[in-house]
Amino acid sequence: MAEPILEVSGLVKHYPLTTGILFRKQVGAVKAVDGVDFTLHRGETLGIVGESGCGKSTVARMLVHLERPTAGSIKYRGEDIGKLSGRALKTVRRNIQMVFQDPYTSLNPRMTVGDIIGEPFDIHPEVAPKGDRRRKVQELLDVVGLNPEYINRYPHQFSGGQRQRIGIARGLALRPEVIVADEPVSALDVSVQAQVINLMASLQGEFDLSYVFIAHDLSIVRHISDRVGVMYLGRIVEIGRDAEIYDHPTHPYTQALLSAVPVPDPEAREHRERIILTGDVPSPTNIPSGCRFRTRCWKARERCALEVPPLAVPAEFRFAPGPAAHDSACHFAEEKQVVPPDEHTDGMP
């Protein structure tokens, strides 16, 4: 069993809501991330899925230390990165790199590809001394399938897929152990998405990488992930091996998400039950008490409104890719049978 490389525990990010200009007064908070737990093992890909606004990118930004958590901890190889500073923090940051969602805006249009990929070496010159940089950048271009002769070109001279390859090369420059990829293919044409995903999969073995792969497309996440965590309104509601989650989802939210994935086979499509979620996601400034999915859940009962603890991931699931750990808050998570929405009317909003 591979060792844990990242351990995330009780992670919270609340953005204060304020009024006034001169005398700012806090009137509430956007609860973007509200108690997230997971472990990433060495060499593993953990997919994180969930609809827009559920907090995926906020988790990603905290993992690479672009934002500080309001509460909770992120441990890298057993060390709480929130407690590190100076050289120790710099070393950890070198080892956890990010690939951003939009290759059109995440590359500086005024910089050449050579400067973009080589920029991390300015902060970590020990990885590539000045005289060696050009060769290192050309090697990285080659690794991501781009012609090393393109080193003096500018981002606008590349297609979307090629730009994302440049973003990946930049992420690899410091030879990190973990790459946090925040929707790395969602801005690309479908035809190019598979090429970038396959590139990431092959680089994983070559560079001994562990990935946190964030996306809202469940088919893509399944293709690349060993385990999958499903996020809803700032929390992971279900986490487990990809086959467990996709073939036997236990949480009603996961069941609904999966029922919306397009099925190419018309016969399989006919036998498939589609769960249509009613209502909107509650505002992250005003999260309902009890199960936060309750307002849209077709199984919801009165007891779902009672205050319940957040997802309790049993210790054995944190450190082993075991069966799915489900949201202890869900009274129906054990039920494997999906009940058609029209048979469930009581307790519905």
Ligand SMILES: Nc1ncnc2c1ncn2[C@@H]1O[C@H](COP(=O)(O)OP(=O)(O)OP(=O)(O)O)[C@@H](O)[C@H]1O
């Ligand atoms: N700096 C910020 N200040 C206030 N609220 C924020 C800030 N950043 C994010 N949020 C809010 O936090 C919530 C989670 O945002 P986040 O970007 O993490 O979601 P997401 O799941 O990544 O969505 P998407 O898939 O659309 O990128 C949203 O309601 C968002 O509006």
